[in-house]
Amino acid sequence: MAVRALLSAEHISHVYRTPGGDVPALDDVTLRLSGESFVCLVGPSGCGKSTLLRILAGLLRPTEGRVLLDGQPLTRAQRRVGIVFQKANLMPWRTVAGNLALPLELAGTPPAERAERTRAMLELTGLEGFAGAYPGALSGGMAQRVAIGRALIHDPQVLLLDEPFGALDALTREQMSEELLRIWARHRKTVLMVTHSIPEAVLLADRVLVMGPRPGHLVAEVPIPLARPRSLALLHQPDFVALSEQVRRSIRPA
Amino acid sequence: MDNAHLAPPVPHERTAESSAALPRARRRRWHLLLAPAFGLCLLAVWTLVARSGMYAAFIVPTPASVAERWWGLASDGSLLRHAAVTLREVLTGLLIGVAVAFWLGYWIAKSRTVAYTLTPYLVALQTVPIVAIAPLLIIWFGSGIASKVIICGLIVFFPMLVNTVIGMRGIPAELHDLLRSLEATPLQTFWHLELPAALPIVLGGLKVSVTLSVVGAVVGEFVSASAGLGYLINFGRGTYDTPLVIAAVFTLTALALALYGLAAGLERLLLGWQRANGTP
Numbered sequence: 060m061a062v063r064a065l066l067s068a069e070h071i072s073h074v075y076r077t078p079g080g081d082v083p084a085l086d087d088v089t090l091r092l093s094g095e096s097f098v099c100l101v102g103p104s105g106c107g108k109s110t111l112l113r114i115l116a117g118l119l120r121p122t123e124g125r126v127l128l129d130g131q132p133l134t135r136a137q138r139r140v141g142i143v144f145q146k147a148n149l150m151p152w153r154t155v156a157g158n159l160a161l162p163l164e165l166a167g168t169p170p171a172e173r174a175e176r177t178r179a180m181l182e183l184t185g186l187e188g189f190a191g192a193y194p195g196a197l198s199g200g201m202a203q204r205v206a207i208g209r210a211l212i213h214d215p216q217v218l219l220l221d222e223p224f225g226a227l228d229a230l231t232r233e234q235m236s237e238e239l240l241r242i243w244a245r246h247r248k249t250v251l252m253v254t255h256s257i258p259e260a261v262l263l264a265d266r267v268l269v270m271g272p273r274p275g276h277l278v279a280e281v282p283i284p285l286a287r288p289r290s291l292a293l294l295h296q297p298d299f300v301a302l303s304e305q306v307r308r309s310i311r312p313a
Numbered sequence: 314m315d316n317a318h319l320a321p322p323v324p325h326e327r328t329a330e331s332s333a334a335l336p337r338a339r340r341r342r343w344h345l346l347l348a349p350a351f352g353l354c355l356l357a358v359w360t361l362v363a364r365s366g367m368y369a370a371f372i373v374p375t376p377a378s379v380a381e382r383w384w385g386l387a388s389d390g391s392l393l394r395h396a397a398v399t400l401r402e403v404l405t406g407l408l409i410g411v412a413v414a415f416w417l418g419y420w421i422a423k424s425r426t427v428a429y430t431l432t433p434y435l436v437a438l439q440t441v442p443i444v445a446i447a448p449l450l451i452i453w454f455g456s457g458i459a460s461k462v463i464i465c466g467l468i469v470f471f472p473m474l475v476n477t478v479i480g481m482r483g484i485p486a487e488l489h490d491l492l493r494s495l496e497a498t499p500l501q502t503f504w505h506l507e508l509p510a511a512l513p514i515v516l517g518g519l520k521v522s523v524t525l526s527v528v529g530a531v532v533g534e535f536v537s538a539s540a541g542l543g544y545l546i547n548f549g550r551g552t553y554d555t556p557l558v559i560a561a562v563f564t565l566t567a568l569a570l571a572l573y574g575l576a577a578g579l580e581r582l583l584l585g586w587q588r589a590n591g592t593p
Contacts, residue, residue: 136494195590
């Protein structure tokens with residue numbers, strides 16, 4: 060594939076300096092994300108997945124290595140890279156519509172356009188009836204949908220998701236995966252999603268990157284050649300199960 | 314921070330069988346009479362003690378003589394004049410104290426350098442009893458409004474500062490990350506994140522501060538003043554005009570209550586979203 064990488068990490072290493080000594084978190088990670096691809100990053104807890112994501116978002120400066128966005132070194136967080144965290148992190152003083160519109164307000168989008176795009180995003184995320192609701196009245200899954208909508212509304216080129224469904228119950232989690240597939244089909248972004256659910260990764264991704272334990276390093280890359288559009292029905296098909304097994308084996312080699 | 318723990322416990326919903334017999338309205342309203350009834354009892358006890366002859370009238374005046382004195386002061390406009398003086402001191406001191414404390418608290422929460430530099434002095438300042446340095450402030454700033462404003466400002470400063478720092482530091486780090494990733498300017502971060510996130514705790518501090526500010530003004534007026542409700546109390550004490558002292562105390566209480574009510578109203582107005590989120 061000769062597709063130019065939109066976001067790439069080159070030889071990223073990171074060490075947390077703590078009073079108790081240096082803690083290596085990442086060791087020489089190199090990855091390339093190209094346009095319109097969905098990549099999942101899996102690995103054991105504490106292997107530095109979130110650290111890598113924060114570095115890719117420009118929120119954390121790596122000890123070594125560099126991040127390139129569209130060929131330019133990324134030295135600070137940028138609007139072009141949207142981010143969703145495990146917790147929805149909605150502002151409780153804003154309504155659902157207000158939370159969705161925040162990125163547009165900060166970017167100085169004219170009110171008319173803001174209203175129009177907020178309405179479209181409410182529709183896309185299935186939250187039409189909740190425009191005026193406050194976050195406290197939402198379920199975990201709904202709150203996370205708002206968070207995803209907020210990360211997409213200003214049309215970033217890259218979307219980074221840090222275990223976005225990690226705090227949800229299993230049923231909601233499955234529904235949200237399917238929801239995300241549907242949203243992604245309409246908004247084809249370059250997506251990198253951290254997860255520790257292997258079925259979730261296989262269901263969503265074009266490629267699954269597997270990280271080894273601390274200090275985090277990439278140990279395997281599993282391409283997922285399953286046809287799109289995909290749905291939860293895939294979960295029990297033999298090729299899906301085989302791919303999941305392949306990912307599982309590369310995390311914990313026998 | 315709040316006096317919610319003083320609020321009466323909510324009675325358990327009765328089962329349908331036991332409550333069906335009682336008319337709903339009567340069941341709800343009778344308890345509203347308890348507090349006024351108790352107040353009337355206290356007033357009756359006060360009257361009895363004053364009338365019993367155990368104490369001279371200038372030690373325990375009757376409620377009627379206090380009310381008469383109060384009415385006299387109110388109708389010739391002097392009560393309003395003195396109350397206005399105190400109110401001006403209270404509000405000016407409150408405004409300055411709250412503004413400075415918020416500004417300093419904001420920077421202490423944001424910058425470690427500022428925190429390390431100022432914290433020891435601010436704690437030391439807090440341990441100085443304001444009442445003790447009131448005479449000093451009168452010497453330096455005269456017996457006019459300036460010294461009282463400074464006393465009010467100092468007395469509200471610390472609770473406001475502490476609340477601002479706690480409020481600012483309590484903002485989730487991920488919301489800061491979100492605003493950074495959206496390239497928010499420092500002003501946008503303040504306006505869209507820091508101010509609204511810290512507001513509940515800051516307004517809680519304001520509710521405490523309004524009543525403290527009234528205390529500050531009275532302390533200042535006790536030391537040296539030519540007008541104000543504190544001056545009126547001091548004057549009444551000097552002339553054995555006990556009804557005047559009590560009338561002034563009641564007026565001060567009403568003033569403090571009104572200010573507290575305003576602060577609580579402001580809170581309800583600005584923090585409507587808290588109720589909408591289901592948090593009390």
